[in-house]
Amino acid sequence: METIGEIKSLPPLVRKQIIQAQRNEITEYHLYNKLARKARLQKNKELLVRIANDELRHYKIWKKYSGREVGANRWNIIKYFWIARIFGLTFGLKLMERNEEQAQINYREIGKEIPEAIKISNEENEHEKELLSLIEEDKLKYIGSIVLGLNDALVEILGTLAGLTFALQNNRLVALAGIIAGIAGALSMSSSEYLSNKSEGKTEGAIKSAIFTGVAYIFAVFFLVTPFLLLDSPWMSLAWAVFNSVFIVFLFSYYISVANDQPFKKRFGEMVMLSTVVGLISFGLGYLARVIFGIEI
Template identity: 55%
Template structure:
């Protein structure tokens, strides 16, 4: 085996640590999966990562310690947000690793096999798991998007028209709960008319997404007395929800984050601005003073 420089050895030690860390991540996640097929695939990938670790060890002749923080971080993410999201998020790191591997192919030609293995991992992971939360993304988007657009608009209009956080909160809550049931029922009837056997589950995801969004958007009005401050925080929360949700979807479903985020952002904020203006007109025309 050709002698390698100390600088190259230091770089390889980083890769070695990376591979060992991923081995432990895949293994830890696999141990908590009940589906035997998914468990087998993850265990196989874990063994590949271990082989990569042994491959680099031949050149460094050293053992390394894994990054235990990353092991528990990705394990926690996978348990909390779903296996596919956790693995896809980790794949982003794998893509960077492939680029760095290519930097040393000239010195260690055998490293090309590592790159091919990484490509194989990605193809295996794409069709790895069946998860309800991803199968019903359309229903979740429907509930989330409608709640953001309708309720931010409603709260913006009520804020200028009523100028009382308690009344705004109660009005928004009644509107939001009624709309969530209406939206869930519409989703159920729509799916049922299309012959979808999971129409009830789709409507459930739509309703839950709507109600949770309503709760977070109304919360500032329940906690604060200053209605303009409450509206500002509500709009911030709306943007935060849009940001987090679209990041999740962009990772789990390999979609464009920027396009989806900007689309939902401008629709929600545009409706809010228009509704705020409508509330102003209603207050002046009807002489509301609360």
């Protein structure tokens, strides 16, 4: 163990980073334990306790070099606890880990003074990520069904709204048609997802997959149709619906990028491009229908 003299001989920047790392460890220790007490699955509870114990062990190592007790960041405990409870354990904890990576704790720099820091860094990056990947929760288990529901709704309903806006130019009619098409689409997608899972022998999760797909579809429809119920101008309504579509894609792409460690920009760009192309095509078809059939409302 380092003596007090050796502790004081550490460069100020290194000492400051050690204290910050120590604060992170004790904060995560309390957070993981708090989440473990609320976990419904025994497997998740045991994993969270294991990670919490690792964090406490790291805290004690840093304390040996800082020579002081460091309190937890209470705000981070509350913030990430509720993020994890609302959006899922995996998302909440990986978001916390990602934000910590940007906390500018330079383990390489600390490692020049304390070789043990490299070992702790490796454990943080590998062991904890491995344990987090073992957590089980429906939000990630059925992520494919949610993607299917959201993507189909954004493409189909936005395209429908764009075409009807140009063809009818009447907000109430466009909203009514969008709601009817949305409900029919949600039921169709849910039943298709159920039958698809049944045909592949996934009987146990077929109903849940269908529910996640349908709920995601209805969620997207609600956000796309709402502007047509609140505004009078069909063009402003359509612009708001397009904004809502991009916003939903942004949020969900970010969620997947964090929870599943996938690239954000690529997924976001693909979904926005697909929705835009379909919307433009539908917009053009609506214009042609209005001209060819002489629709005036």
